[in-house]
Amino acid sequence: MIDVLATISGMSISTPRHISQHSSELSLIKATKMMKVVAIKSRGTVQLIEIELSKAYLHTALRCKDSDSDSIYCLANAYLAVLYYTTGQYQTVIDHCTLVMRSQDHSPCSSHVVQGELLPKIDDDIDSVLGFAVFYQHIRRAALNHQQTQHVAVFSTEMFAHCLHNRCLSITQTSSNVELCRLGKCINNTHVFITDVLALKSVYHKFHYRPTTVRNSWQETLNATELNTSELVELL
Secondary structure (H helix, E strand, O other), X not given: OHHHHHHHOOOOOOOOOOOOOOOHHHHHHHHHHHHHHHHOOOOOHHHHHHHHHHHHHHHHHHHOOOHHHOOHHHHHHHHHHHHHHHOOOHHHHHHHHHHHHOOOOOHHHHHOOEEHHHOOOOOHHHHHHHHHXXXXXXXXXXXXXXXXOOOOOEEOHHHXXXXXXXXXXXXXXXXXXXXXXXXXXXXXXXXXXXHHHHHHHHHHHHHHOOOOOOOOOOOOOOOOOOOOOHHHHHHO
């Protein structure tokens, strides 16, 4: 049904032959193709429908049996956090980012990074970071005669989850310096990109000039595989 709705919305989802029809990777590929379309569209009912369909594909990826055996679990949760941030559901963003941060081993995540081109318009700071990263790549090629074509407009999954998590905490006014300490310690255990460093700087800047309070009530983290389809139904 999700594939049918995606086709009706004008998105053709092709299926790679070498990937199992029931694998988490296939659902992740479908989600990223849909997100790429969402990223270049202006806000409207059709874009909101495509955002909900992207969420559905990501939740499908998390329901697959192989989702907990690789980095797709972390990447799917990171992209879900982005989409929920777009629709202003900040507590859900915090929950999905928490699932990424709780992952014990992030070494496989180096092969799956958060692609900047897939991110919709969510934050001026994120856009600025991606712009600086592209400019940085241009300088390396032009001024330093550096011919490496490696993409720089990407974020490491764990660092991106930490930054988005702290950003939402600053919005909801439920953060503390403990969160920043965790973010700082994360740097020592993660392969970071230039985008991670710039995003981290913007997070520290926001916290330094914004009063914060400590969250006292503990909330149970959501079940990441569950999808609330009420919003999609209403949009359709």
